[in-house]
Amino acid sequence: MSHVLITGANGFVGRALSGALLRGGHATTGLIRQRGGCLTGTQEWVHTGKNYAGLAEAWPAALQVDCVVHLAARVHVMQDVASDPLAEFRATNVDGTLRVARTARAKGVRRMVFVSSIKAIAEADAGRPLREDAPSRPQDPYGQSKYEAEQALIQYGNESGLEIVIVRPPLVYGPGVRANFLRLMTAISKGLPLPLGAIRAKRSLVYVENLADALVHCVTEPRAGGQCFHVADGDDLTVTELAQSLARHLQAPARLLPVPSGWLRLAGRLTGRSAQINRLIGSLQVDTSHIRTVLGWRPPYSTDQGLAATARWYRATH
Template sequence: MQIAVSGANGFVGRALCRVLLDAGHGVTALVRRPSSVAKGVSELVIPDDHFASIARGNPAIGPIDAFVHLAARVHVMQDGAADPLAEYRAVNVKGTLDAASAAFQAGARRFVFVSSVKALGEGEPGRPWREDDEPAPTDPYGISKFEAEQALLAFGQKHGMEVAVVRPPLVYGPGVRANFLGLMRAIARGVPLPIGSVDARRSMVYVDNLADALRALATASRPVHGVYHATDDDDLTVAGMARAIGVALGRPARLIPVPVGLLRGLGSVTGKVAQVDRLTSPLRMSAVRLHEELGWTPPWTVAQGLAATAHAFYAEQTQ
């Protein structure tokens, strides 16, 4: 198959291009600026932020069989935009629909959209989120992702194009950034962490597992449509995650068992209520549809994913 990938030079995009190439598919990488993509990938520079140019057919991206849309305005912890929701909508809703229009014009029969657990909300309904649960996003990023999901599904129904929405939880792997990288650095340096009593379980997905799930959806021989979840199928507690990272790094995590109630109280005093709530609250997802409909299971275990992440982390430190 010939598959177009937007955001192909990003964290997940690089992994996806590699997985698709290894499976024998042709890849057209859509990027905003020239970059070093994997050998065998055809690079196409898109000159605008919201994919309006390819929606107009210039440059043309076809013919293609499927389009995997990864490009997005990602979650920003401290957003300085005057109207954050409008900024997210411009990229994550309008830009996504422009990409879908381009895919349709290029002959794609399937559009795979990478959304986020944030489209569901911040917490969980007392159990792992299921694909058929009613979303309740609370922040501009999550709202824009959910709106994009709805707009895409309507677009697919109107034009007869399959639309598969994938909601990943926390994604980790070689090259990971943000909070996960900060946690790795702290554990590697032996910094004491006050999360020894945090037993909330959080779903995660190794970047190569997510890439393989996207490959399975993009290239499935049977029709795919609607919402899918992709996880490692091994939900660790926050403390367990830190310990597992320590094992992978070869540096035991130094965890202090501070009561969760005290952590939340400190969050109130320091103005970090939202951050502490995310840290101490469970957020799990089930990936039933991928398993039952496509027979997909994660090819990598959490231990293997963390080992690869740790190896890349140390390699980066020595550069």
């Protein structure tokens, strides 16, 4: 069994991954900034150095790790108040990531799994599901920083011998989800009318437990070394279908107004929210055939099962 160090182990994906690894008999250590929040059974290591400054010096002498899964990041935000957002994203998502990689290699770690984002290559699929070798055209500082981190890790891995595995999930949902997905559930549960009844474009999603299962494969499978994988549920839905399914599981009415996409785009331009509207109504499907072929991975849960679990959590906690 492996000993896995997880950055951000007390976060949304980190807790799911810790649980999957522990159930598989692996040892887990969480590298976190504030104590608390890790699953029982995960050893906590608190390091407060900004962007992992001083990580090598702080590494516990007794800590021997086989693989690092790097989840911690400066995440995408809708209204970024930083004076230079790209510089802030680079400091954390590129420089900080490389600092983790270099420290891991110096401490004898053999593999690093980097959880990137589909935003590292695109915001839309241009008519066909995105493969791992699609041209990279990130559209915002977050996506740009994730793409640059991927490239820096690949170069470092080639130079040092550290095995790099890159995973690009689309939108991740599940119990504990935040941001836009949580706001959508809140609006539906309150019975609010939403202009989502006529959206035909499909978007890939990944249930957090499916992502965790895929990451376990990336940690443990020898064939994963040096690979890049897109991971998704495989049951791609339109936003209309997503809202209808959530309403059913939330036991709430689906009050979806059939507003044409053109009208939504116009509203986006008039309100300065074109990027948000385009993400809502545009097609973004990912091709997961590579991880299925190389690692034999199949998502253990369907999208409907994932949405049902997410709705149960919401009803129990809100």
